Amino acid sequence: MRHGKLGLASLLGVGIALAGTLAMAPASAAVTPDTATLSFDCGSYGSGSATLTATQSGTDATISVSTSAITSPLDIGANSVSSQLTLTKNGSDTVVFSGASNPAIPAGGAVSTGPLTGTVAAGDQLAGSSLQVVVFGITATCKATSPQAPGPFVF
Known part of the structure; x- marks a missing residue:
């Protein structure tokens, strides 16, 4: 029984330490705003x-993008x-978000x-x-034609 009590006490101590660590962990970061709009010109x-x-x-x-531009x-x-979405970072640099994930899109959608x-x-x-979208090996490059509203994402 002595080992059983020691194991239970150790487990209880680890649980208390873990709870204290979680309580002291910083809250999950949030981006504001979480949704914004802008206009793109994708040429032809x-x-x-x-x-x-x-x-x-x-x-x-x-970042997920839904656009009527294409x-x-x-x-x-x-x-x-x-897709690759290029964003202006802090007014001068750029950062690229990329991926190959999309829902099924019907013809005309x-x-x-x-x-x-x-x-x-x-x-x-x-x-x-800017936004670059590659579908069926064809690349559409779009340039932003309006400022992002209500403003830039702040992380």
Whole structure:
């Protein structure tokens, strides 16, 4: 029985230490705003508005893009669109979010892509500047034509 009591006491001590560590851990970081809009011009592929939705977990961030600037002439299967979203970082540098994830898109449907992944630091302010979408080996490059509203993402 002596070993059983020692094991229970050790387990209880580890549980208390773990609870104290969790209580002292910083709260999960949040990006504000979590949703923003801007307009893109994609040349011969079209133009229109885009909605960007951002999330953050520490230094990892994701942004999903839904835009009416590009529509698909054919059905597009899930996870077959490759995208890169370039954002202006703190007014001068850039950061790229990339990925190859998308829902199935019906013919004539607006392109949605993401989550696109990237790395951020505390205090980074990011605003969309360009979007590159590759579908069926064809690349559409879009340039932002309006400021991001309500403003840049702040991580």
